[in-house]
Amino acid sequence: MNRLATTFTGLEFENPFVLASAPPTESKRKILRAFEAGWGGVVTKTIGLHPVENVAGPRTIFQRASDEKPYVSRSKRADTVSHSSWNWELISDQPLDLWLPDLEEIKSTYPDRMLIASIMAGAGNEEEMENWRKLARACVNVGCDAIELNLSCPHMDRKDMGANIANDEDIIRSILKAVTGAVSVPIWVKLTPSTSALVDAAGAAYDAGASAISLCNTFPSLPLIDPETLKFEVEVDGLVTSGGLGGLAILHQALQRVSDISRAYPDKAISGIGGIRGFREAFNFIAHGAGNLQVCTAAMEEKGSGGVGVKLIQELKDDLNEYMERKGYSSIEEFRGIARERIVEHSQVRRKSDAYNGGYEIAS
Numbered sequence: 001m002n003r004l005a006t007t008f009t010g011l012e013f014e015n016p017f018v019l020a021s022a023p024p025t026e027s028k029r030k031i032l033r034a035f036e037a038g039w040g041g042v043v044t045k046t047i048g049l050h051p052v053e054n055v056a057g058p059r060t061i062f063q064r065a066s067d068e069k070p071y072v073s074r075s076k077r078a079d080t081v082s083h084s085s086w087n088w089e090l091i092s093d094q095p096l097d098l099w100l101p102d103l104e105e106i107k108s109t110y111p112d113r114m115l116i117a118s119i120m121a122g123a124g125n126e127e128e129m130e131n132w133r134k135l136a137r138a139c140v141n142v143g144c145d146a147i148e149l150n151l152s153c154p155h156m157d158r159k160d161m162g163a164n165i166a167n168d169e170d171i172i173r174s175i176l177k178a179v180t181g182a183v184s185v186p187i188w189v190k191l192t193p194s195t196s197a198l199v200d201a202a203g204a205a206y207d208a209g210a211s212a213i214s215l216c217n218t219f220p221s222l223p224l225i226d227p228e229t230l231k232f233e234v235e236v237d238g239l240v241t242s243g244g245l246g247g248l249a250i251l252h253q254a255l256q257r258v259s260d261i262s263r264a265y266p267d268k269a270i271s272g273i274g275g276i277r278g279f280r281e282a283f284n285f286i287a288h289g290a291g292n293l294q295v296c297t298a299a300m301e302e303k304g305s306g307g308v309g310v311k312l313i314q315e316l317k318d319d320l321n322e323y324m325e326r327k328g329y330s331s332i333e334e335f336r337g338i339a340r341e342r343i344v345e346h347s348q349v350r351r352k353s354d355a356y357n358g359g360y361e362i363a364s
């Protein structure tokens with residue numbers, strides 16, 4: 001019996017662990033290696049139609065925290081543990097025409113693994129809606145099982161793309177209308193965590209036909225300045241701009257956002273992302289309602305695996321399986337969402353006395 005098998009948005013996953021859209025899924029070579037290693041699915045690095053030119057310097061740094069004289073830095077030191085990734089990488093610079101034969105070969109080599117194409121175009125006019133349709137149709141025609149709409153890239157100059165549009169319910173609806181009208185596979189929508197309107201944005205996406213919300217993309221953030229050199233830890237010609245924080249440092253924020261959506265729409269699907277390094281983080285996402293788990297930073301950090309988390313996927317599967325066997329669970333559905341009802345309003349948490357009325361005076 002395969003306890004790890006899950007059905008998510010109607011797709012059969014042999015295990016719920018998926019490599020997120022990022023460098024681990026940027027090429028055919030890496031995706032084939034990831035499937036060989038045992039990942040249940042991959043979301044491709046985001047594919048688009050607009051020009052892409054990355055910064056003239058490192059695109060990603062990995063930051064570590066030390067215990068002795070604690071500080072977070074990318075600098076190599078003894079006895080450190082992973083803290084986060086920080087990146088300002090744009091979407092894939094491989095054009096759609098080159099992606100399509102690769103996707104076809106990947107799917108025919110691993111027909112039982114789930115291949116999700118992440119796509120991104122602009123908004124606000126019919127030409128951009130046609131770009132969404134074109135990208136979705138092309139990927140589905142070569143065998144992709146689902147589409148993930150990237151409405152969350154945190155470092156786009158274009159105001160009609162990525163995280164810049166994820167607060168706009170009309171735009172979310174218009175993109176979903178275009179894509180659901182063009183293809184009939186499940187559509188996952190990756191939203192930005194960086195908004196106070198997340199629950200409404202997710203509601204608009206579900207209402208307009210999204211099969212799942214994927215959450216979180218990286219959090220907008222700045223790299224640190226080294227006090228000695230006065231340089232940013234990553235910069236080009238002394239300049240830097242907002243980039244995305246990922247990895248362990250975002251785990252708690254990601255869980256809170258997944259919980260918000262899961263409690264607002266308990267019957268809807270969520271793919272949980274943000275800081276998963278092992279079974280315990282994955283478990284937490286499932287407990288808050290996620291039925292699928294995506295991983296990026298931890299896979300990139302694994303040495304000797306070409307950045308696709310060969311040891312990581314084995315550990316994730318073994319540890320989840322061992323836990324489920326020990327607890328008598330036959331499917332993650334049996335404990336998915338168990339934390340939901342224990343997340344309450346602040347004032348619903350018991351006080352030492354009855355004198356507290358949510359910050360308001362008690363009427364006499």
Ligand SMILES: Cc1cc2nc3c(=O)[nH]c(=O)nc-3n(C[C@H](O)[C@H](O)[C@H](O)COP(=O)(O)O)c2cc1C
Pocket residue numbers: 020021022023045046059060085086087089090091092118150153190216217218245246247248250273274275276294295296297298
């Ligand atoms: C270098 C890098 C590039 C990324 N590129 C993309 C991308 O093209 N599309 C996308 O949807 N997310 C992208 N992401 C975000 C990841 O898919 C993921 O949402 C985020 O890193 C949080 O997961 P983690 O904590 O496991 O890293 C990227 C992340 C990193 C670190």
